[in-house]
Amino acid sequence: MQHVYIEPVPKGRWGPIDGYTLEFTDGTLITHQIYQSEKLAASEIRLRGYTPMVAKVRITDKTEPAHWEAAV
16 A cells, blocks of 8 residues: 655644645645544545555654654
8 A cells, every 4th residue: 555644734843733734755735634633634544545654753754764653
């Protein structure tokens, strides 16, 4: 299965997280919806047949495997 990344919004900044977007490795959005929790975002990804990946750090890099883990 292809990985889909649950990205915190706003991207690339410290501070509070306003929600989460769903993106492929190249940064293409799956949907323009902003999800209020990682759990809701992961559920949506699974419904679409992908593997959800959640961030382990606030400022993420999709090419760095240490920044990501599979959603439970």
